Amino acid sequence: MLKNLFKRKLENQTEDGGWISLTAPLGGTIVPIEKVPDPVFAQRMVGDGIAILPETDEVLAPVSGILTHIFPTGHAAGITTPEGIEVLIHVGIDTVELKGEGFTILAKQGERVEAGTPLIRIDLPKLRKIARSIVTPVIITNMPRVQQLKKIDIKHVEPGESGILRILPV
Amino acid sequence: MVEQSIVVQNKSGLHARPAALLVKEASKFQSKLFLRKNGKEVDLKSILGLMSLAVMSGETVDIIAEGADEQEAITHLVSLFESGLGEAEG
Numbered sequence: 001m002l003k004n005l006f007k008r009k010l011e012n013q014t015e016d017g018g019w020i021s022l023t024a025p026l027g028g029t030i031v032p033i034e035k036v037p038d039p040v041f042a043q044r045m046v047g048d049g050i051a052i053l054p055e056t057d058e059v060l061a062p063v064s065g066i067l068t069h070i071f072p073t074g075h076a077a078g079i080t081t082p083e084g085i086e087v088l089i090h091v092g093i094d095t096v097e098l099k100g101e102g103f104t105i106l107a108k109q110g111e112r113v114e115a116g117t118p119l120i121r122i123d124l125p126k127l128r129k130i131a132r133s134i135v136t137p138v139i140i141t142n143m144p145r146v147q148q149l150k151k152i153d154i155k156h157v158e159p160g161e162s163g164i165l166r167i168l169p170v
Numbered sequence: 171m172v173e174q175s176i177v178v179q180n181k182s183g184l185h186a187r188p189a190a191l192l193v194k195e196a197s198k199f200q201s202k203l204f205l206r207k208n209g210k211e212v213d214l215k216s217i218l219g220l221m222s223l224a225v226m227s228g229e230t231v232d233i234i235a236e237g238a239d240e241q242e243a244i245t246h247l248v249s250l251f252e253s254g255l256g257e258a259e260g
Contacts, residue, residue, distance in 0.1 A: 040186060040187045040190055041186075045187075045190040045191075045194065046186055046189075046190045046217055047217070068218050068219070068222050069218055069221045069222035069224075071185060071221060071224060072224050072226075075185075076185065076186065076221065078218040078221060078222065080218065086216070086217070086218040088186070088217065088218060088221070090186055096182045096183075096185040096186075097182060109222065141216070141217040141218050142216065142217070142218070
């Protein structure tokens with residue numbers, strides 16, 4: 001009974017006037033998207049969002065939805081919310097080239113995840129050594145579906161707790 | 171409807187950068203565009219959709235176009251794939 005109530009609360013993210021809230025997938029320092037050292041993200045070619053310089057080692061789902069995508073190398077995950085908003089978490093820059101080194105996949109592509117579900121474990125000390133950057137953009141990849149996007153204005157976030165983005169779908 | 175098979179040659183397959191480039195170019199066309207691998211078909215105008223196919227270098231995909239400018243769309247997309255999607259070939 002209690003479990004059901006809790007579940008319902010997690011699923012019902014849109015009661016706040018249609019706004020969807022995303023929580024931090026990792027703990028760490030906020031980096032503005034324009035400052036991400038890769039033009040594909042900095043110039044918003046993939047979409048708009050925010051980035052985190054991680055200090056924690058588990059990537060959590062920032063929102064409930066279907067895990068549409070987990071790249072086999074474990075460096076990126078994508079969730080589609082029930083409202084059709086697509087959220088991409090891309091751990092580090094050019095990390096596709098590491099071919100999975102430093103990443104352990106914890107969830108299955110296609111399954112339903114709740115906000116806070118662990119998706120990927122990252123080996124932070126190793127990635128700090130071998131990745132070009134560990135800055136992790138959290139991006140809305142289908143911006144035409146977004147009417148309004150608000151970004152938080154704080155410097156440090158706690159995993160699964162701090163809100164990072166608020167989205168009003170079209 | 172037109173479709174064409176192509177071998178993906180850029181070294182890291184279809185991850186964020188090539189997917190963003192493909193969606194940007196695909197969105198210039200009116201036609202419905204899809205990419206298919208092993209029977210799974212995704213919208214070529216969706217970055218997350220493309221990434222969910224997890225296409226690796228050396229794999230074969232089909233581009234499918236349906237609409238008024240389908241021929242131009244498929245010709246343009248094939249040339250993008252052939253040029254390595256902004257990356258060196260693997």
